[in-house]
Amino acid sequence: MKFIRKITYTVTETWLGLGFLLGFFLVLALYLTGFPQFASTETYGLSTEMERFAPKEEVALTPPSQGGETKIPQEELKKAEESENIEEPQETEEIVPMNPICDFSDWRYDGCEMHGDARAVGHENNSIIYFIPPPSLIQTAEAQEWKIRSQSRKIVGIREVIVKSLNSSSPPAPECTIRKNVPALVFATNGLTFNIWHAFSDVLLPLFTTSRAFDGEVQFLITDYQDWFVRKYNKIFKALTNYEIIDLDNDREVRCYEHIVVGLRGHRELSIDPARAPRNYDTFQFRMFVRDAYSLPLWLDVPYKANDSLDKKPRMMIILRGGGRKFENADEIIAAAEQVGFEVIKSEPGFTEDMNDFAKKVDSCDVLLGAHGAGLTNMIFLRTNAILFQVVPWGNMNWACNIFYNDPAREMRLRVLEYNITAKESTLYEKYGKDSVVINDPEQLEKWGNASVAYWGEQNLRLDISRFTPVLEQALQLVKA
Numbered sequence: 147m148k149f150i151r152k153i154t155y156t157v158t159e160t161w162l163g164l165g166f167l168l169g170f171f172l173v174l175a176l177y178l179t180g181f182p183q184f185a186s187t188e189t190y191g192l193s194t195e196m197e198r199f200a201p202k203e204e205v206a207l208t209p210p211s212q213g214g215e216t217k218i219p220q221e222e223l224k225k226a227e228e229s230e231n232i233e234e235p236q237e238t239e240e241i242v243p244m245n246p247i248c249d250f251s252d253w254r255y256d257g258c259e260m261h262g263d264a265r266a267v268g269h270e271n272n273s274i275i276y277f278i279p280p281p282s283l284i285q286t287a288e289a290q291e292w293k294i295r296s297q298s299r300k301i302v303g304i305r306e307v308i309v310k311s312l313n314s315s316s317p318p319a320p321e322c323t324i325r326k327n328v329p330a331l332v333f334a335t336n337g338l339t340f341n342i343w344h345a346f347s348d349v350l351l352p353l354f355t356t357s358r359a360f361d362g363e364v365q366f367l368i369t370d371y372q373d374w375f376v377r378k379y380n381k382i383f384k385a386l387t388n389y390e391i392i393d394l395d396n397d398r399e400v401r402c403y404e405h406i407v408v409g410l411r412g413h414r415e416l417s418i419d420p421a422r423a424p425r426n427y428d429t430f431q432f433r434m435f436v437r438d439a440y441s442l443p444l445w446l447d448v449p450y451k452a453n454d455s456l457d458k459k460p461r462m463m464i465i466l467r468g469g470g471r472k473f474e475n476a477d478e479i480i481a482a483a484e485q486v487g488f489e490v491i492k493s494e495p496g497f498t499e500d501m502n503d504f505a506k507k508v509d510s511c512d513v514l515l516g517a518h519g520a521g522l523t524n525m526i527f528l529r530t531n532a533i534l535f536q537v538v539p540w541g542n543m544n545w546a547c548n549i550f551y552n553d554p555a556r557e558m559r560l561r562v563l564e565y566n567i568t569a570k571e572s573t574l575y576e577k578y579g580k581d582s583v584v585i586n587d588p589e590q591l592e593k594w595g596n597a598s599v600a601y602w603g604e605q606n607l608r609l610d611i612s613r614f615t616p617v618l619e620q621a622l623q624l625v626k627a
């Protein structure tokens with residue numbers, strides 16, 4: 147059950163996570179008891195084999211015009227449907243049972259993929275994706291319906307999309323008003339995305355994994371469209387799609403595609419498993435993609451200070467947190483870093499509206515220093531071989547520091563430094579006392595279920611400068627090496 151603990155922390159990383167968490171266990175319970183429609187042992191690769199569910203015959207009403215969107219005149223639609231109706235059913239060919247189009251078998255995400263006649267219809271609550279099986283199958287198909295949390299994880303609170311696979315006794319799907327000859331990808335932007343770690347780990351990185359191989363020839367249909375999110379990360383969206391992004395729930399068209407993918411394929415925390423990714427994309431390629439999207443020079447992808455022609459001090463960005471795990475003696479830490487020889491740039495807590503400027507700032511740094519927390523996600527904008535320098539708070543947090551940041555950082559080809567604080571450098575030491583369970587037995591708090599409240603939420607850090615300075619010096623040596 148280790149992975150449950152993992153999830154617990156991922157979610158409680160943000161303080162709104164607790165509500166979602168409760169739901170997660172419900173989902174987990176359902177998941178472990180199995181979904182009847184997937185009782186078979188067959189697996190249905192969602193991520194890598196885009197062509198898997200390609201039907202044997204075409205059901206397109208009219209050939210779509212190249213490259214663009216086609217508004218369909220109503221008369222033509224009628225004619226086409228009539229001709230479709232009089233089309234002879236396939237001769238006595240072997241009846242191929244419908245593949246399930248939705249797959250719940252991955253522990254991390256749910257997803258669907260349809261090829262053929264797929265239609266997206268917006269709805270203020272739950273938008274609907276219709277799948278109409280080809281004529282040879284529609285007689286024998288079972289009508290089915292799924293509700294999909296259309297992000298990259300099975301967490302509650304993500305807006306669900308309804309996927310309906312029809313058969314000949316189903317009420318007909320609404321008629322197409324717009325047809326597009328590129329695939330569509332349906333996903334949600336709500337959830338925990340206000341937190342930058344979740345923005346990248348839950349949406350942007352899995353979005354890259356799921357859609358990059360389309361080379362921009364894909365349309366995004368976003369459910370629970372968060373305008374601020376799309377604006378904040380618009381460079382990443384623009385780099386992934388050549389088409390208008392649709393606010394699906396508020397859309398009143400019936401959008402038809404020959405290929406619709408629902409949900410994002412997330413593999414691990416802030417990380418891609420190349421073995422399961424199209425074109426074997428990996429986390430390093432994701433970082434390079436993000437650099438490119440933000441116009442950070444790819445050819446300059448060496449740490450800043452490696453440029454000897456710059457008569458400048460190495461640069462360190464220090465992430466200052468507002469809430470839990472704040473550096474109480476930030477000024478002393480900054481002074482020590484400057485003393486050692488760094489130029490220090492402060493990243494103040496708060497919402498970063500302009501990611502372009504911020505990305506450039508991070509790019510200009512050799513070291514990104516911060517206590518375990520979402521701000522470290524900005525390591526994505528660092529250059530190859532730059533240093534992620536994570537301060538590990540009190541309370542058995544090494545595994546979380548590794549899984550959420552250090553491991554992804556190494557995959558991104560950054561270097562990693564860490565500083566484990568001692569109990570005395572935690573404000574919990576004063577608050578609860580040196581003999582308390584909080585200081586002496588973090589595992590007991592994990593069992594009680596309030597470890598995250600104490601260590602993630604209540605704890606601030608006051609670094610012992612004389613103990614910390616040698617590690618700053620080590621960082622400087624690494625930069626100069």
Ligand SMILES: *[C@@H]1O[C@H](CO)[C@@H](O)[C@H](O)[C@H]1NC(C)=O
Pocket residue numbers: 270271
């Ligand atoms: C959407 O959900 C809200 C809240 O449950 C409900 O009041 C509203 O009637 C629903 N809208 C439609 C069109 O069903």
Ligand SMILES: *[C@@H]1O[C@H](CO)[C@@H](O)[C@H](O)[C@H]1NC(C)=O
Pocket residue numbers: 285286287288289290313314315316
């Ligand atoms: C269509 O699917 C429904 C629900 O699975 C089923 O009850 C019905 O018999 C199916 N219709 C046909 C014609 O197979």
Ligand SMILES: *[C@@H]1O[C@H](CO)[C@@H](O)[C@H](O)[C@H]1NC(C)=O
Pocket residue numbers: 446448450453455456
């Ligand atoms: C090195 O510094 C020079 C002078 O500022 C600048 O033109 C060049 O782009 C820098 N190169 C790298 C690799 O940072």
Ligand SMILES: *[C@@H]1O[C@H](CO)[C@@H](O)[C@H](O)[C@H]1NC(C)=O
Pocket residue numbers: 544564565566
């Ligand atoms: C920090 O603590 C962990 C767990 O005890 C240990 O594995 C790691 O090596 C320590 N890191 C440093 C830099 O001392």
Ligand SMILES: *[C@@H]1O[C@H](CO)[C@@H](O)[C@H](O)[C@H]1NC(C)=O
Pocket residue numbers: 584591594596599600
């Ligand atoms: C954690 O929960 C236990 C059991 O409910 C309680 O006794 C303890 O005071 C709590 N500790 C903290 C730090 O919240």
